Amino acid sequence: MRDLDETDVHILQLLSDDARRPFSDISEAVGLSAPAVSDRIDRLREEGIIRRFTLDLDQSKLAGGTPVLVRLHVVPEHVDTVRNSLREADAVEHLFVSVDGEVTFHARFDDGTIRHALDEFVDFSLVREYDVQLVESAEWTPTVNGTEFALECAECGNSVTSEGESARIGGTLYHFCCSSCLGRFEDRYDRLEAGANTVDS
CATH class of the missing domain: 1.10.10.10 (Winged helix-like DNA-binding domain superfamily/Winged helix DNA-binding domain)
Known part of the structure; x- marks a missing residue:
């Protein structure tokens, strides 16, 4: 690779x-x-x-409600639940989860309905406390400087380094941290495919 x-x-x-x-x-x-x-x-x-090519809209030029920054101090075991709920919300534009489980997001809500809008997609029984701030301006300038490949092994989930291997299996490209993981993955794939062919026969 x-x-x-x-x-x-x-x-x-x-x-x-x-x-x-x-x-x-x-x-x-x-x-x-x-x-x-x-x-x-x-x-x-x-x-x-x-992953995809997308638009970078200047929301300030569009009618779109009040921009807010919301910080949620989530009960640790429910961070994934809250994150997944926010990910599905149309109003949420940027979503961040810190290592200590704090969930922060930037969203736009219609004037005067911020608490009501939050109630629609945040289960507050999973949140210890929260803070809402009005946003004066927001900029999003992603950079690719200093980045490296950070692929996960399809077999064990470890990081794939330059010494890893890649293989096209069943028409899909997979990445592996070592030849052992590649071998295990191929063996399991072959067994599953053989079982599927037996069922189809």
């Missing part, structure tokens, strides 16, 4: 500035042909580094 190199990082920086940038512009900036840039972007998508 190849490491994320400087060209990959440069491509990611260009796409983070403008996700609709033509391949011809990117190729000129990084010194590769447009088909080579396309291949690299396809690989970055396949490996899950690029």
